[in-house]
Amino acid sequence: MSQLLAVDAQGLHKSFGTVHAVRGLDLQVKPGEVVAFLGPNGAGKTTTIDMILGLSEPTKGSVKVYGGTPRQAIARGQVAAVMQTGGLLRDITVKETVQLTAAMFDSARPVAEVLERAGIADLADRRVEKCSGGQQQRLRFAMALVSDPGLMILDEPTTGMDVTGRREFWHAIRQDAQRGRTVVFATHYLDEADAYADRIVLVRQGRVVADGTAAEIKNLAAGRTIRAALSHEDPRLVRLPQVDSVEYDGARVTIRSQDSDAVLRFLLAETDAHDVEVSANNLEDAFVALTSDDAEPAVVGQHHTGSEAQA
Amino acid sequence: MSVPSSTAADPLAEIQLVDRKPAAGGINGTFLWIEIKRLLRNRRTLIFTIAIPALFFAIFGLSNKNQMLPGGTHSYGEYILISLTVYAAMTSATASGSQVAVERAQGWSRQLRLTPLRPGAYIVVKAAAALAMSLIAVVAQFVIGSLFGVHLDAGTLVVAGLAAWLGSLVFAALGLMVGYLMPSQNVMQLLGPVLAIMAMLGGLFMPVEIMGDTFVGIAKWTPAYGIGQIARSPLTGNWDWLWVLNAVVWLAVFVTGAALAFRKDTQRV
Numbered sequence: 001m002s003q004l005l006a007v008d009a010q011g012l013h014k015s016f017g018t019v020h021a022v023r024g025l026d027l028q029v030k031p032g033e034v035v036a037f038l039g040p041n042g043a044g045k046t047t048t049i050d051m052i053l054g055l056s057e058p059t060k061g062s063v064k065v066y067g068g069t070p071r072q073a074i075a076r077g078q079v080a081a082v083m084q085t086g087g088l089l090r091d092i093t094v095k096e097t098v099q100l101t102a103a104m105f106d107s108a109r110p111v112a113e114v115l116e117r118a119g120i121a122d123l124a125d126r127r128v129e130k131c132s133g134g135q136q137q138r139l140r141f142a143m144a145l146v147s148d149p150g151l152m153i154l155d156e157p158t159t160g161m162d163v164t165g166r167r168e169f170w171h172a173i174r175q176d177a178q179r180g181r182t183v184v185f186a187t188h189y190l191d192e193a194d195a196y197a198d199r200i201v202l203v204r205q206g207r208v209v210a211d212g213t214a215a216e217i218k219n220l221a222a223g224r225t226i227r228a229a230l231s232h233e234d235p236r237l238v239r240l241p242q243v244d245s246v247e248y249d250g251a252r253v254t255i256r257s258q259d260s261d262a263v264l265r266f267l268l269a270e271t272d273a274h275d276v277e278v279s280a281n282n283l284e285d286a287f288v289a290l291t292s293d294d295a296e297p298a299v300v301g302q303h304h305t306g307s308e309a310q311a
Numbered sequence: 312m313s314v315p316s317s318t319a320a321d322p323l324a325e326i327q328l329v330d331r332k333p334a335a336g337g338i339n340g341t342f343l344w345i346e347i348k349r350l351l352r353n354r355r356t357l358i359f360t361i362a363i364p365a366l367f368f369a370i371f372g373l374s375n376k377n378q379m380l381p382g383g384t385h386s387y388g389e390y391i392l393i394s395l396t397v398y399a400a401m402t403s404a405t406a407s408g409s410q411v412a413v414e415r416a417q418g419w420s421r422q423l424r425l426t427p428l429r430p431g432a433y434i435v436v437k438a439a440a441a442l443a444m445s446l447i448a449v450v451a452q453f454v455i456g457s458l459f460g461v462h463l464d465a466g467t468l469v470v471a472g473l474a475a476w477l478g479s480l481v482f483a484a485l486g487l488m489v490g491y492l493m494p495s496q497n498v499m500q501l502l503g504p505v506l507a508i509m510a511m512l513g514g515l516f517m518p519v520e521i522m523g524d525t526f527v528g529i530a531k532w533t534p535a536y537g538i539g540q541i542a543r544s545p546l547t548g549n550w551d552w553l554w555v556l557n558a559v560v561w562l563a564v565f566v567t568g569a570a571l572a573f574r575k576d577t578q579r580v
Contacts, residue, residue, distance in 0.1 A: 053425060066328065077331025077427045086418025091352055096345050103341040104426035106331045147426075150328045180326045 004067050006031045006151050006182040007052055011061035014047050014206075021047040023206035024061070029184055031150070034177050036193035037186040039203035040291050045186040046084070048203070049155050052184070053081055065151065073151070077105045080144035081153040087140065090129035094120055094139055097128060101143045108146050117172050118142035119165065133160030141169060145176075152176075154185035158192065170196045190287055194218075204291040224260035224280050228253055228273040240266060336429030338436055346440035349410075356406045356499075357444070361451045364399035368392060368456065371516070376461055385546040388461040394515040396452040397475040397542050401510070401535060403448040404479035405502055407441035408486020408569075412495040420576065430573060434487065434566075441483035442476065449476050467545040478538030478558055482506075484565035485534070491572035513539045534561040 007029040014022040022044040029035050037045050050056040051063050054070030065073035073079050088097065098115060102108035115121040118138045123131065131139065137160050144152055152173075158166045173183055174196065187193055193200050193214065200217045202210040210217055223244060230253045238246045242259035253273075257263045260278050267273040333339070351357065368391060376388025414420050423433065449472050453463065463471065490498055510516055512526075513535025519527050530536050537557030544550055 055421065055424065074425060075332060075427050077333075078328055079425065081425050083418070083422070087422035088417065089349070089414065089419050090417060091349050092345060096348070099341055100345050101426065103339050103345075104333055104337050104423070104428045106333050106427075143422075147331065148326060150326055176326070179323060 004031070005029060005064070006033070006066060007184060008064040008067075009048070009052065009061070010063075012048065012051060012058050012063065013060035014044070014051060014056070015059045021206055022051070022058075025203065025207055027201060027208065029182060031182050032177065032180045034173070034183045034196065034198045035185070036197035036200045037184060037203065038188070038190070038193045038200050038287070039186075040188060043203045043291065044206035045203060046155055047206075049081070049153055049184075049186055053079065053153060077147055078150045079153065080147050080149035080151075082137070082140040082144045082155065082157045084156045084159060088128050088136060091127065093125050093127055094131065094135075094142075095124035097139060098142050098146050102146045105147045109148050111146065114142045114146045117145060119168050134162060134165055137161055138165065138169070141172075145172075149181070151182045151184070154183065156187060157185055158187075158189070166192070202287070202290055209290050219258075223256055223258045224278055226255045226257060226260055226263055226267070226276065226278050228255075228267060228276040231272050234271055236270070237263075237266075332427045333432075336432030337427065338432045342436050343439055346436055347443050350407050350440055350444050353406075353410070356403075357447075360399055360403040360406060360444075360448050361455075363402070364395040364448075364452055365455045367398075367516070368395050368452075368459065372461070373459060376459070380546060382548065385467075386461070388456075388459075389463055389467070390518075390543060390546055392452065392456040392461045392463070393467075393471045393475070393542050393546065394539060396449055396456075396471065397478065397513070397535065397539050398506075398510045398515045399448040399452045400445040400475040400479040401482040401538075402506055404441045404445040404481075404483040405486040405506055406499060407444045408437060408483040408488075409490040409498040409502060411437065411487055411490035412493055412498045415491070415576065416495040434569065434573070437487060438480060438483050441486070442480065445479035445483075446476055448479075464545075470545045471542045474538055474542035474544075478542070481534055481538065481558055481562045481565060484562060484569050488565050488569040488572055491569060491576050509533055509535045512536065515539050531557070534558075534565075537561075 005028050007027060009025060009027040012022050012025040012027075013020070025044065025048055027037075027048070037048070039045050047056070051058050052065065052070060054063075054065075054074060063070055066078055070079070089100075092100070095111060095115065098111045102111060112121070115124055118141045120135060120138045120142060123135060123139075126135075128136065128139065137157065141154075141157065144154070154173075158169055161169060170192070173181075173185075177183060177198075185192075185197070197214060200210070200212065200214055201208055202217065229251050230248075231251070233248050233253075237243060237253070237255060240257075240263060242257050242262045244256040244258065247254045255263055255267075264276065264278065267276065372388055372391035372395070376386060376391070378387040379385070380387060380390060411420070453468065453472065456463070486498075486502065489502055493501065512519070512530045512533040514530065515535055519530040519536075531553075534557070537554035540547075540549070540551070540554040541558070
């Protein structure tokens with residue numbers, strides 16, 4: 001039981017016609033982990049989540065949830081999800097929505113408690129169609145809470161919420177993580193991933209490009225950029241083990257490195273480099289570097305479908 | 312939500328991975344009651360399904376309501392009232408079933424697939440909610456009929472009422488099937504005229520015999536015919552098990568169609 005993975009996705013591929021949305025994605029999530037699934041729009045986050053939830057079948061590869069198929073886990077009531085859009089009946093009240101959801105499970109948390117935790121107790125008798133986007137998002141969260149699931153999957157869960165709403169939302173998520181809830185959330189907000197996840201899985205063009213704790217990802221990201229004037233291109237630079245990338249722009253070179261000290265020593269000792277500047281990347285630079293389209297020039301032909309609706 | 316006020320059932324206990332499958336696949340009173348409330352809130356449909364047959368009755372039934380049928384024990388008014396009651400029940404049930412199109416458009420059917428609710432249980436609850444609405448339609452027509460001075464004896468009332476009510480199940484299934492197949496805006500626009508044609512062929516607007524043998528030959532195979540004949544059997548004194556067969560076969564056809572459409576819908580997303 002202790003070794004049973006909450007989510008075990010191996011070699012996932014998903015194509016829609018000529019669009020290859022997910023291209024060999026692996027994801028293992030242990031019970032009790034809070035994992036951020038971070039990537040730009042169109043990275044394949046929603047497509048992957050749909051496969052983990054059994055709403056769509058992978059073109060290739062496999063997904064297991066608690067050792068069984070996603071559909072089996074859902075049939076046992078062990079999974080709940082907060083989707084980005086839809087999934088609400090407009091003609092019933094907030095409270096009825098949660099009651100109705102609770103009625104689909106063998107046992108459920110008290111409806112009043114769930115409304116309170118989701119911050120919508122005062123909206124209990126409001127029709128869903130009269131709720132704002134942020135309120136509807138809280139309602140989706142309440143629906144996920146009511147079954148007290150082992151695994152909660154959240155797709156851009158705080159879309160439309162204000163700052164207070166977001167903070168309260170994440171407070172509730174962390175509370176339940178302490179009780180052993182596994183949480184996988186997709187987001188394109190760097191700060192949310194940084195602040196609330198035990199682990200960040202960075203995806204780009206349907207693949208995992210980085211996977212680690214927020215600190216580890218920051219380290220990956222928080223390398224430095226060295227710029228210098230150089231009289232001619234030096235092929236030794238790119239071969240230095242500390243160097244991640246080298247770009248020449250006329251007489252100037254831009255070098256990205258995890259160990260700028262070593263590169264600097266080499267530059268000053270072995271080349272005619274001058275006018276040297278060193279700057280630290282921030283987390284956002286790193287995110288952009290790891291997930292931008294030209295970060296990995298070997299991979300081309302990414303189709304931006306815009307299917308991941310924007311907030 | 313920063314301060315959870317309710318602390319029922321130890322909110323700090325470890326989360327358990329027990330099987331949370333609902334009893335009876337998810338058929339329960341809460342689900343059914345909320346479904347019925349949703350249908351009752353759809354005032355426009357509710358009023359139309361009651362008012363239109365009542366209006367037809369006022370137009371076509373009142374002028375000769377006291378004219379006696381052959382045999383001399385029942386009136387033409389009773390014949391029309393029962394026919395239009397069947398029509399009211401079938402319209403009501405179809406409208407209820409077809410609401411599933413709206414649910415699909417709102418992403419609710421997709422949301423339901425993230426719960427342990429069984430598809431079969433969902434269909435049963437939908438059918439039960441549709442039956443609740445068609446019961447209202449049936450009672451309303453009988454009340455309106457009596458206000459217009461058309462009274463049914465107890466035996467007729469029970470047989471006709473049960474036939475119209477239970478027969479509406481056939482049309483609840485039709486509504487579900489079409490609801491799964493069509494975009495939400497178009498469902499009742501398509502089904503309204505279809506129901507009118509079925510009602511005409513089923514002899515609900517006028518006795519099919521008036522329109523000739525060819526017409527009767529066709530009408531016998533249509534979904535409202537059997538139910539209409541059964542409902543009026545206390546008046547006519549006729550009985551044919553083929554009428555029951557007609558209703559059962561059409562029920563099977565529409566239920567199968569709804570199940571297939573449901574499965575197709577599940578696969579597409």
